[in-house]
Amino acid sequence: MIFLIPLLALAALAAVPFFVGAYPLGLGIGILGYGVLATAWALFSGPTRYISLATVAFFGIGAYTVAVLADLMPYPLVLLCAALIGLVVALLVGLATLRLAGIYFVIFTFGLAELARQLVTYYEVNVTRTLGRYVFLPIGPEHIYWQLLGLLAVTLALAFWISRAKIGLALRVIGDDPVVASHLGIGITRTKLALFSLSAVVMTLAGAIQAPRWTYIEPSIVFNPTVSFLTVIMALLGGPNRLFGPLLGAVPLFLLFEWLSANFPNHYSIILGLLFIAIVFLLPNGVLAAWDKLTARFKNNEARA
Amino acid sequence: MLFSAILTGLVLGGTYALIAMGLTLQYGVARIMNLAYGDLIIAGSFGAMLLFTAAGLNPLIALFIIVPLGFALSWLVYALMLQPLARRSPNRDRLEGDSILATFGLLFVIQGVALVLFGANYQSYSFLAVPIDVLGTTIAANRLLAFALAVLFGVGLWLLLTRTRFGTVIRAVAANPGSAPLVGINVDHVARLAFALGGGLAAAGGVVVSMYLTFSATMGVIFTMKALIVVIMGGVGNLLGALAAGLILGVVETLVSSFIDPGLTLAATYLIFLAVLVVRPQGLFGKAAR
Numbered sequence: 001m002i003f004l005i006p007l008l009a010l011a012a013l014a015a016v017p018f019f020v021g022a023y024p025l026g027l028g029i030g031i032l033g034y035g036v037l038a039t040a041w042a043l044f045s046g047p048t049r050y051i052s053l054a055t056v057a058f059f060g061i062g063a064y065t066v067a068v069l070a071d072l073m074p075y076p077l078v079l080l081c082a083a084l085i086g087l088v089v090a091l092l093v094g095l096a097t098l099r100l101a102g103i104y105f106v107i108f109t110f111g112l113a114e115l116a117r118q119l120v121t122y123y124e125v126n127v128t129r130t131l132g133r134y135v136f137l138p139i140g141p142e143h144i145y146w147q148l149l150g151l152l153a154v155t156l157a158l159a160f161w162i163s164r165a166k167i168g169l170a171l172r173v174i175g176d177d178p179v180v181a182s183h184l185g186i187g188i189t190r191t192k193l194a195l196f197s198l199s200a201v202v203m204t205l206a207g208a209i210q211a212p213r214w215t216y217i218e219p220s221i222v223f224n225p226t227v228s229f230l231t232v233i234m235a236l237l238g239g240p241n242r243l244f245g246p247l248l249g250a251v252p253l254f255l256l257f258e259w260l261s262a263n264f265p266n267h268y269s270i271i272l273g274l275l276f277i278a279i280v281f282l283l284p285n286g287v288l289a290a291w292d293k294l295t296a297r298f299k300n301n302e303a304r305a
Numbered sequence: 306m307l308f309s310a311i312l313t314g315l316v317l318g319g320t321y322a323l324i325a326m327g328l329t330l331q332y333g334v335a336r337i338m339n340l341a342y343g344d345l346i347i348a349g350s351f352g353a354m355l356l357f358t359a360a361g362l363n364p365l366i367a368l369f370i371i372v373p374l375g376f377a378l379s380w381l382v383y384a385l386m387l388q389p390l391a392r393r394s395p396n397r398d399r400l401e402g403d404s405i406l407a408t409f410g411l412l413f414v415i416q417g418v419a420l421v422l423f424g425a426n427y428q429s430y431s432f433l434a435v436p437i438d439v440l441g442t443t444i445a446a447n448r449l450l451a452f453a454l455a456v457l458f459g460v461g462l463w464l465l466l467t468r469t470r471f472g473t474v475i476r477a478v479a480a481n482p483g484s485a486p487l488v489g490i491n492v493d494h495v496a497r498l499a500f501a502l503g504g505g506l507a508a509a510g511g512v513v514v515s516m517y518l519t520f521s522a523t524m525g526v527i528f529t530m531k532a533l534i535v536v537i538m539g540g541v542g543n544l545l546g547a548l549a550a551g552l553i554l555g556v557v558e559t560l561v562s563s564f565i566d567p568g569l570t571l572a573a574t575y576l577i578f579l580a581v582l583v584v585r586p587q588g589l590f591g592k593a594a595r
Contacts, residue, residue: 016315049402067340098581100586102398103338104537108578110340112532115575124566198332201490227525236406270417277386280403284393 015284016190031212031254037227038234038246039155040202042193043162046240047171050102054093054109058086058200058223062207065214067133074135074197079208087203093259094293098192117223126218132218133268139212152247155202159243165194167191167281226269230257233244233276239286248288309442310563311556318555319455320513324528325547327460327506330335333542334479334499338386338401340408341505343529344415348519349375349511351423355431364432368454368512372505381503383409383497391496392492412525419522429519447517455551458506463544475499479542494582527571534578540588550589 009060017025035057036281045052065082072080097105124131162168170191173181181188211217230253261268283290324346331339352371356362359548362370381581386407394400433447478485485492514520514528535554539546554574561573581589 049398052401052403096582102584103401104582104586106338107530107533107537108582109403110533111526111571111575114526115528115571118568122566122572123418125568126566177306229409232406232409267417269413271411271416273413273417276413277407278404280410281389284403 002254006153006156009150013149014146017247019143022141025145027258029141029145029148029213029256030258031251032145032152033206034230034234034250034254035093036148036152036155037203037207037231038238039081039152039159039248040199040206041231042235042240043155043159043202043245044192044199045235045247047103047168048192049175050098050192050196050231051106052109052196053106053228053232054200054201054204055111056225056227057088057109057113057151058203059207059227060113060116060120061086062204063211063214063217063222064174064207064219065204066136066208066211070137070211072133075139078154079205082208083201083202086201087197091193094193095197099189099197113223113225113228117200117219120219120223132216133191134216135212135214137212141213143214144209148206149204151205151209155238156243156247158198160260162195163243167194171195181274224274228258229272230254233272233279237279237287239283239288242286242288243288245288249286306563308440310344310559312439312444313448313563315552316444316452316555317559318550318552319452319459320510320551321531321535321555322548323455323458323513324510325532325539325551326459326509326544327503328529328532329497329536329542329544329547330475330506331502331503334475335383335503336397336400336482337383337404337408338485339500339503339526340405340529341411341415342408342503342523342532344412345379345504345507346511346514347399347419347520347522347525347578348415348527349364349508350398350515351419351511352508353429353512353515354428354430357432364512365450365515368509371508371512373397375508375511376501376505380497380501381452381505382504383500386411387483387500388497391493405440411514412529416505416522416525422559423522425522427489427519427521430515432516445517451513451516454509457592458485458509459548462506466544471498472515495563530571531574534574534581536585538577538581538589543588546588 016028020028037059041052044050066078066086069078069081091110099110118174121131160173170181170186173184173186174188174191178188207222211222214221233247234249234253236249238247239245239251242248254259257272259270260271264271307384324342328339328342331337331342349371353367356367356525357364358369387404390403394403430459433445433450435446436443437446437449439449455529467477474485474490474495475498477488477490478492478499482492482496485495510528531554535547535550538550538554539548554577557573557577558570562570565573592595
C-alpha cells in the first residue's frame with residue numbers, strides 16, 4: 001500500500017502532458033526542473049549543513065555538454081557523458097575543499113559558476129571562435145517533461161534510500177558533530193564526497209535534459225547565478241531535511257518567480273533577496289518543521305486541557 | 306613590458322589588499338562571512354561615479370561622503386539583520402551558515418537596486434587619466450593615486466589596530482570572543498563597530514576601484530570572491546598577510562592577462578586559491594599573527 005501511492009502519483013503526473021497545453025506544460029517542466037535541483041541540493045546540504053552555491057555550475061556543465069556533443073553521438077550517450085563530466089568536476093571540487101572547514105567549501109562553490117562561465121567563454125572565443133551554440137534535437141517538451149519526472153522520481157527514491165541507509169545516518173552525525181562522527185569511525189571526507197558527487201551528477205543531468213528546450217545556448221544563459229540562488233531558497237523554504245521538503249518549496253516559489261519576472265522584471269532580484277532574507281529569519285528549518293512545531297504545540301495544549 | 310606588468314599588478318594588488326582588509330575585519334572580528342561585501346564595493350563605485358558626473362565632485366572628496374555612508378549602512382545591516390541572527394545562533398557554525406544565507410539574500414537586494422538605478426552596462430568615468438613616467442615605464446596617474454590611497458588606508462588601519470585602545474579591544478575579540486567579556490569588553494558592540502568599519506573600507510575600496518577600472522552592477526560577486534581569496538591566503542584576521550596576498554594576487558593576475566590571455570585571469574585566481582587550500586589552508590602566513 002505504502003508503495004502504491006507514489007506509483008499512482010507518478011502515473012498521474014506522467015499523464016499530464018496529454019491533457020494540458022503548451023504553457024502549462026512549460027510551467028510543469030520548470031517546476032520539475034527546480035524540484036530536481038532543490039531535492040538534489042538538499043541531498044547533500046540538508047544533513048551536512050554545507051551550503052553549496054554551485055548548483056548552476058553543474059547545471060550549466062550539463063547543458064553545455066549536450067550543446068557540444070548532441071551532433072556527435074546518440075542522445076543517451078550524451079547524457080552519460082554529461083553525468084561523467086559532472087562527476088569529475090564534483091570530485092575535484094570536493095577533494096580540494098571537503099576536507100576543510102565548511103566555510104572554504106561555501107566560498108569555493110560561490111565562485112565556481114563564474115569560473116566555469118569564464119572558462120567556457122574563453123574556450124569558445126579562442127578555440128572554436130563562436131560564442132553560443134544551437135541545439136537541434138528531436139526532443140519535444142513532453143519528452144523533457146517525462147525525463148525530468150523520471151529523474152525526480154529517481155532522486156526522491158535515492159534520497160529516501162539514503163535517509164534509511166547507513167550513509168544517511170553517517171551524514172546526519174557529521175552534520176550534528178564532526179568530532180563525534182570521526183570517533184565513531186565514520187570516514188567523514190569519503191561520506192561527504194560521495195554525497196556531494198551524487199547530488200552534483202543529478203544537477204548536471206537536470207541541466208542536460210533541459211538543454212534542448214533553449215535551442216540557443218550561451219555561457220551567460222546556462223551559468224546564470226540566479227539558478228543557484230533559487231535552488232537554495234526553494235530547499236530552505238520547504239525544509240532541506242525532509243524528503244518532500246525541497247519539492248514542496250519548489251512548487252510555490254517557481255510559480256511566484258514566474259509571476260514576478262513577468263510583472264516586475266526590473267525589481268525581480270530585489271524582491272527575491274528580501275524574500276530570501278525573510279525565509280532565513282522566519283523559517284530557519286523550513287515550512288514542514290514549522291508546521292510540525294505548530295501542531296505539536298496544539299496537541300500539547302489539548303493534552304493539558 | 307615585464308616591469309610595466311609587474312607595476313600595474315602591484316597597483317591592482319594594492320586595491321585587492323585594501324578591500325580584503327575590510328572583509329578580514331568583518332569575518333575575523335564580527336564572525337560574519339559577508340557574501341554581499343563585493344556589492345557594497347560596487348555601490349561605492351557607483352556613488353563616486355554619480356558624485357563625479359552629476360556634481361563634478363573629485364573622488365578624493367567623495368571619499369569623505371561615501372566612506373561614512375558605507376560605515377553607516379553596514380552598521381545598520383549588522384544591527385538590524387545580523388545581530389538577531391548572532392543572538393539566535395547556539396554556536397559558531399550555525400551563525401556562519403545563517404549569516405552566509407542572509408548576506409546571500411542581501412547581495413541580490415543591493416545588486417537589484419544598482420540594476421534599477423544604473424542598468425547592467427559597464428560604467429566608468431575619466432579621472433586623472435594622464436600618463437606618468439615611473440622608472441622608464443608609463444602608468445596612469447589615477448592608478449598611482451589608487452595605490453597611494455590603498456597604502457594610506459592600510460597604514461591607517463594598522464595603526465588603529467596596534468596603537469589605540471579601541472584597536473586592542475578589536476584584536477581581543479578577534480582572538481577570543483569567549484574571554485573578551487571577562488575583561489569588560491562588550492563583544493556585541495565591538496563586533497558591530499568592526500563590521501561597520503569593514504563596510505567603510507569596502508566603500509573606500511569602491512571609490513578607489515571606480516577611479517581606474519570599469520565596473521558594472523553584477524560585478525560584486527567577483528570582488529567578493531577576490532577579497533575572500535586574499536583573506537584566506539593571508540590568514541583570517543591577518544592584516545599584513547592580506548597585504549602580501551593582495552599584492553601577489555594582483556601581480557599574478559596582471560601577468561596572466563598580459564602574457565597569456567585576459568580571459569583566464571579568474572582561472573588563475575582560482576588556481577592560486579586551490580593551491581593555497583590544498584597546501585596551506587591556514588593561510589600563507591599561518592594562524593599565529595593577529
